[in-house]
Amino acid sequence: MTLPLRKPSAAQPAAASDPRTYFSAATLAKFDAQVAQYPDPKAALIPILHYAQEEKGWISRETCEVIATYLKMPAIRVWEVMTFYPMFHQEPVGRHVAWVCRNISCDLRGADEIVATFYKKCGIEPGETTADGKLTLKLAECLGGCAAAPMMDVDGIYHENLTPESVERLLDGLK
Numbered sequence: 432m433t434l435p436l437r438k439p440s441a442a443q444p445a446a447a448s449d450p451r452t453y454f455s456a457a458t459l460a461k462f463d464a465q466v467a468q469y470p471d472p473k474a475a476l477i478p479i480l481h482y483a484q485e486e487k488g489w490i491s492r493e494t495c496e497v498i499a500t501y502l503k504m505p506a507i508r509v510w511e512v513m514t515f516y517p518m519f520h521q522e523p524v525g526r527h528v529a530w531v532c533r534n535i536s537c538d539l540r541g542a543d544e545i546v547a548t549f550y551k552k553c554g555i556e557p558g559e560t561t562a563d564g565k566l567t568l569k570l571a572e573c574l575g576g577c578a579a580a581p582m583m584d585v586d587g588i589y590h591e592n593l594t595p596e597s598v599e600r601l602l603d604g605l606k
């Protein structure tokens with residue numbers, strides 16, 4: 432199945448259908464290394480999506496189609512897997528991405544205040560990106576740091592026992 436292509440955005444130019452021109456040589460080398468580990472290339476889909484997101488910043492429909500071409504599988508299967516996992520961004524995100532945990536332990540210990548601090552400091556609510564493209568705020572389910580609730584993940588680094596003040600300091604330090 433071929434997914435309908437959306438109008439290319441400024442953030443991500445139109446896809447070439449050839450993976451060898453769409454992705455960088457470095458990213459393709461990572462794809463190839465993953466595929467080499469499995470008897471069925473399709474088993475490498477999730478790590479390939481991670482590498483694709485590292486390069487493109489997010490996963491567009493065009494990117495799914497090119498990955499499908501690379502793995503010789505239907506584009507809809509790539510789309511289904513990509514949209515199942517929240518760590519894959521379906522739209523452009525900021526240079527930094529903050530995931531604030533909203534699950535029970537963090538919620539009981541003030542996750543709402545943490546989210547409110549983002550609005551107070553940066554004017555963004557969950558799902559939004561600052562106008563300057565610096566920061567995207569997302570809500571996460573339990574990130575496994577319950578003992579240090581409330582907590583969040585910023586660019587892959589956990590920040591725990593948060594307070595509005597510590598979040599303000601962290602946001603001030605983001606470049």
Ligand code: FES
Binds near residue numbers: 572573576580582
């Ligand atoms: S509930 Fe927030 S890390 Fe588990």
